Amino acid sequence: MHFALTDEQCALGDAVRDYLADRFALSAVRAVFEDLGGTGNPAQLWKAMGEQGWLAVCVPEEYDGLGLGLVAAQAVARAFGAGVIPGPWLPTVLAGEALALAGSDAQKASLLPAVASGALVATVALRGPAGRYDRSGVRVGADEAGRLTGSALPVDYAETAEIIVVAALEPGGEVGLYLVEPGLPGVQVTGLESYDGSVRTASVVLDGVPGQRLPGSSTAVFVDLLDRGAVLTAGDLVGLAREALARTVAYACDRVQFGRAVGSFQALKHHLADLHVAVTMSEHAVLYAAHALDAGLADRRLAVAVAKSKASDTAREVTAAMIQYHGGIGYTWEHDAHFFYKRAKREAYSYGDPIEHRDRVAAFTIDGISPTAVGS
Amino acid sequence: MDLSFTPEEEQFRAELRAWLADNIPPRWRSRSFWSAMPEAAAFELRRDWERRKYDAGFAGISWPREYGGRGGTPGMQAIYDAETQRAGAPHTVNALGLAFLAPTVMAIGTDEQKRDIVGPMLRNEVIWCQGFSEPGAGSDLAALRTSGVLDGDEFIVNGQKVWTTNAVYADKIFALVRTEPGSQRHSGISMLLIDMRSDGVQARPLRQISGASEFGEVFFTDARVKVGDCLGGVGNGWATAMLLLSFERGASGIVQYTAMRRQFDEIVATAATFGRTGDPILRQQLASRMVELECLRYHSMHVLTQVERGEDLGAGSSVTKLQWSHTHQELWETFDDLLGPEATLARPRPDTDLRAMQQEAMWSRSVTIWGGSSQVQRNIVAERVLGLPR
Numbered sequence: 001m002h003f004a005l006t007d008e009q010c011a012l013g014d015a016v017r018d019y020l021a022d023r024f025a026l027s028a029v030r031a032v033f034e035d036l037g038g039t040g041n042p043a044q045l046w047k048a049m050g051e052q053g054w055l056a057v058c059v060p061e062e063y064d065g066l067g068l069g070l071v072a073a074q075a076v077a078r079a080f081g082a083g084v085i086p087g088p089w090l091p092t093v094l095a096g097e098a099l100a101l102a103g104s105d106a107q108k109a110s111l112l113p114a115v116a117s118g119a120l121v122a123t124v125a126l127r128g129p130a131g132r133y134d135r136s137g138v139r140v141g142a143d144e145a146g147r148l149t150g151s152a153l154p155v156d157y158a159e160t161a162e163i164i165v166v167a168a169l170e171p172g173g174e175v176g177l178y179l180v181e182p183g184l185p186g187v188q189v190t191g192l193e194s195y196d197g198s199v200r201t202a203s204v205v206l207d208g209v210p211g212q213r214l215p216g217s218s219t220a221v222f223v224d225l226l227d228r229g230a231v232l233t234a235g236d237l238v239g240l241a242r243e244a245l246a247r248t249v250a251y252a253c254d255r256v257q258f259g260r261a262v263g264s265f266q267a268l269k270h271h272l273a274d275l276h277v278a279v280t281m282s283e284h285a286v287l288y289a290a291h292a293l294d295a296g297l298a299d300r301r302l303a304v305a306v307a308k309s310k311a312s313d314t315a316r317e318v319t320a321a322m323i324q325y326h327g328g329i330g331y332t333w334e335h336d337a338h339f340f341y342k343r344a345k346r347e348a349y350s351y352g353d354p355i356e357h358r359d360r361v362a363a364f365t366i367d368g369i370s371p372t373a374v375g376s
Numbered sequence: 377m378d379l380s381f382t383p384e385e386e387q388f389r390a391e392l393r394a395w396l397a398d399n400i401p402p403r404w405r406s407r408s409f410w411s412a413m414p415e416a417a418a419f420e421l422r423r424d425w426e427r428r429k430y431d432a433g434f435a436g437i438s439w440p441r442e443y444g445g446r447g448g449t450p451g452m453q454a455i456y457d458a459e460t461q462r463a464g465a466p467h468t469v470n471a472l473g474l475a476f477l478a479p480t481v482m483a484i485g486t487d488e489q490k491r492d493i494v495g496p497m498l499r500n501e502v503i504w505c506q507g508f509s510e511p512g513a514g515s516d517l518a519a520l521r522t523s524g525v526l527d528g529d530e531f532i533v534n535g536q537k538v539w540t541t542n543a544v545y546a547d548k549i550f551a552l553v554r555t556e557p558g559s560q561r562h563s564g565i566s567m568l569l570i571d572m573r574s575d576g577v578q579a580r581p582l583r584q585i586s587g588a589s590e591f592g593e594v595f596f597t598d599a600r601v602k603v604g605d606c607l608g609g610v611g612n613g614w615a616t617a618m619l620l621l622s623f624e625r626g627a628s629g630i631v632q633y634t635a636m637r638r639q640f641d642e643i644v645a646t647a648a649t650f651g652r653t654g655d656p657i658l659r660q661q662l663a664s665r666m667v668e669l670e671c672l673r674y675h676s677m678h679v680l681t682q683v684e685r686g687e688d689l690g691a692g693s694s695v696t697k698l699q700w701s702h703t704h705q706e707l708w709e710t711f712d713d714l715l716g717p718e719a720t721l722a723r724p725r726p727d728t729d730l731r732a733m734q735q736e737a738m739w740s741r742s743v744t745i746w747g748g749s750s751q752v753q754r755n756i757v758a759e760r761v762l763g764l765p766r
Contacts, residue, residue: 001378001379001380001381001451001454001677001680001681001684002377002378002379002681003377003379003674003677003678003680003681004377004678004681005377006377071377249762249763249764252764253763253764253765260765261764261765263758263764263765264764264765264766266751266754266755268764269754269755269758269759269764270751270754270755270758272758272762272764273698273753273754273755273757273758273761273762274698274754276695276757276758276761276762277695277698277699277757280675280695281668281671281672281674281675281699282671284671284674284675284677284678285667285670285671285674287377287674288674288677291377291379294377295377302670303670305667306666306667306670306671309663309667310667310668310671355660358659358660358663358664358667359659359660359663361663361666361667362659362660362662362663362666365640365644365662365663365666366644366653366659366662366663
C-alpha cells in the first residue's frame with residue numbers, strides 16, 4: 001500500500017512552489033489582478049511554465065512530453081493554487097488531454113509538442129451559458145460537415161488562445177470534440193470581466209465555423225475530459241485552501257487582542273482544527289481521484305465527484321474564514337485574502353459545482369447507477 | 377501510488393473470507409437478531425464465537441507469534457478490519473484489552489505479565505475493561521481521585537470509575553489510581569491491574585440513552601491489590617496511560633468506514649421502502665455523507681501507508697477520530713431526516729421494526745464523546761498540528 005506521492009512527484013510539487021515563491025509572489029499576482037485589461041498571462045511566467053516542463057506533465061513522451069499523468073499534474077495544480085497563479089496552464093493542459101485522448105496521429109504530432117513546450121496557448125469550450133458540466137450543458141451543435149454553431153462560456157483565456165477545443169452535439173447525439181482557430185470568420189470571442197482577477201475569461205460564439213474533428217472523440221471522451229478538468233481544478237482548490245489555512249493560522253498566532261494571541265481562543269482554534277481536517281480529507285480525495293483516472297479504476301467517476309465537491313466546499317469555507325479571522329484588514333483590497341476567496345469561488349463553480357457533483361454521487365450510490373456508465 | 381496488497385496479504389484475505397463465510401450464520405447479519413436477544417446472552421455468544429476465531433488462527437493478526445498472534449503485516453490487519461466488518465462479524469468482547477492493554481503489556485510488561493495477560497485475553501478467557509474516567513475526571517483525566525494506599529505489599533484502593541465499557545462483564549480492569557497520597561495532576565499515579573471479582577470491587581450497569589447498557593460504573597471500597605499487579609511501574613501511571621493510548625494511533629478508520637458503508641446502504645434501503653429517496657434535498661444530504669465516507673476510506677489508506685513506513689502518526693489520530701465520528705453522527709441524523717415522523721416510531725408499519733437502527737442512531741451521540749471528546753480532539757489538532765498557542 002502506497003497512498004502517497006512518490007519522491008519524484010513530491011519534488012515536482014516542491015520545485016513549482018519554490019520557483020513561484022521566488023519569482024511570482026503575491027505582489028506579482030496583485031499586478032495581474034489590477035490590470036484587468038491585460039492578458040492575465042505574464043510573458044515571463046508563461047515562458048517559465050514551458051521551460052520548467054510544467055505544461056509537459058501530461059503530454060505523452062512520444063510527443064515531447066513527460067507522460068507523468070494526473071497524479072503528478074495535481075501536484076503542480078496544488079502549487080498554482082497555493083500561489084493564486086494566473087495564466088492558461090490548466091486550459092492548455094486540458095486541451096492537450098483532449099488531443100491525447102481523441103486526436104489523430106497527425107493532430108497529435110502537430111500540436112502536442114507545442115502544448116508541452118509552451119509554444120501554444122490552448123483552451124477548452126466544454127459548456128454553454130447557464131449549463132451543467134455534462135452533455136446537457138453543451139450549447140454548440142455540429143452539422144454533418146463539421147460546421148459549428150452555438151455558444152460557450154466561460155472559456156478561459158480564449159482571447160489569447162491560438163486553438164480552442166470545442167465540445168459540440170453531433171447529429172447522431174454524441175458529443176464530439178473539435179479544434180477551432182479563434183481567428184476564423186464566424187468566431188466571436190468576447191472578454192468577460194470576472195471578479196477573480198487571477199483569470200481572464202471570455203464567451204465564444206460560433207456561427208457555422210468549420211471545426212477540425214478529433215476522430216477519437218465521443219461522449220465518453222467528453223465526460224473523461226470534464227473529469228480531468230474537475231480533478232485539476234480540485235487540485236488547485238486544495239493547494240489554495242492549504243495555503244489560506246496556513247496564512248490564517250500564522251496571523252492568528254501573531255495578532256494580539258485582549259492581551260493574548262487570538263489563535264489561543266477556542267472559538268478560532270476549534271474552527272481552524274475542523275478546517276484542517278477538511279483540507280486533509282480534500283487532499284486525500286484529489287490524490288485518489290487523480291490516481292483513479294490515471295489507473296482507470298472502476299470508481300473513478302465517483303472519486304472525481306467526491307474530490308471536486310469536497311475540495312470546492314472546503315476551499316470556500318477556508319477562504320471565508322481567512323477573511324473573518326483577519327478581521328477588518330481581511331476585508332480590504334490591500335490585503336491578499338480576497339485573491340484566495342475569489343479564486344476559490346470561481347473554481348468551486350468550474351467543472352461542476354458541489355451540487356452537480358453530489359447529484360452524481362447520489363446517482364452512483366443511491367440509485368445504483370454504475371460509476372463506469374457514461375453520464376449524460 | 378500503489379493501492380494493492382501483497383500476494384501474501386491477498387492470500388490471507390481469501391482464507392479469512394472463506395472462514396467468515398463458513399462461520400457467520402446469515403441471521404447474525406440482521407440487526408434484529410442481536411437486538412432481540414438479552415444483552416448477557418449476546419455477550420456470551422460473541423465471546424464464544426471470538427474464541428473459535430482464535431482457534432482458527434484469526435486473532436491478534438499483527439501480533440508476534442510468541443504471544444499467540446499471527447505475526448501478520450499492517451496490511452493484513454487492515455484487511456482483517458475491513459473483512460470482518462463486511463461480513464457482519466460480531467463485535468469483539470475484549471475491545472479495550474485487545475486494542476490498548478495487550479500492546480502496552482507486550483511493550484513494557486514484566487515477563488510474568490506478558491505470559492499471564494496476553495494469551496488468556498486472546499482466547500477470551502479473561503475479559504478486560506478500562507478504568508480511566510471518573511465522575512470528576514472525564515476530559516480532564518489528570519483530575520482523577522481514586523486512591524491506592526500502600527499497606528505492606530498491597531494497595532488499598534478506594535474510589536469510583538465510570539463510563540466503563542463492559543464493566544459488568546469484565547473479569548479484570550486496568551485502572552489509573554493515585555498511589556501517592558497528596559500527589560497532583562500527572563504525578564503519583566499507577567496503572568493497577570485489578571480482579572473485578574475481588575472483595576471491595578462492585579460493578580453496576582449504566583443505562584444509556586439508547587436503552588442499552590454497554591457502559592457501567594465501578595466502585596472500589598477497600599479493595600486490595602498486590603503491588604506486583606502494577607503495569608509500567610508504581611508512580612509511573614501517567615506515562616503508561618499515554619503509551620497505552622498511543623496504540624489507538626494505529627487505528628486507520630477502516631473499521632468505521634466499512635461499518636458505515638454498510639449502514640449507508642441499509643439506510644437507503646429502508647428509506648426506499650418509505651418512498652423517501654427521491655427528494656432532491658435529502659439526496660444532497662445523503663451524497664454529502666457519502667463524500668465524507670469516501671474521504672475516510674482514502675484517509676485510511678493514507679494512515680496505513682504511514683503505519684507501514686513506521687511513521688509516528690502522533691496528533692494525526694485526532695484527525696481520523698474527528699472525521700469518522702462526525703460522519704457517523706451526520707449519517708444517522710440523515711436517517712432521521714429521511715424518515716421524518718416515522719423515524720421516531722418503533723414500528724411505523726407492521727412489517728418494519730426500526731428499533732435496532734434507532735439504537736445505532738442514538739449511539740452516534742456518544743461517538744463524539746468517548747475516546748476523547750471532539751472538543752479535546754480539536755484542541756489537540758489546533759495546538760499540536762497547526763501550532764496555535766495554548
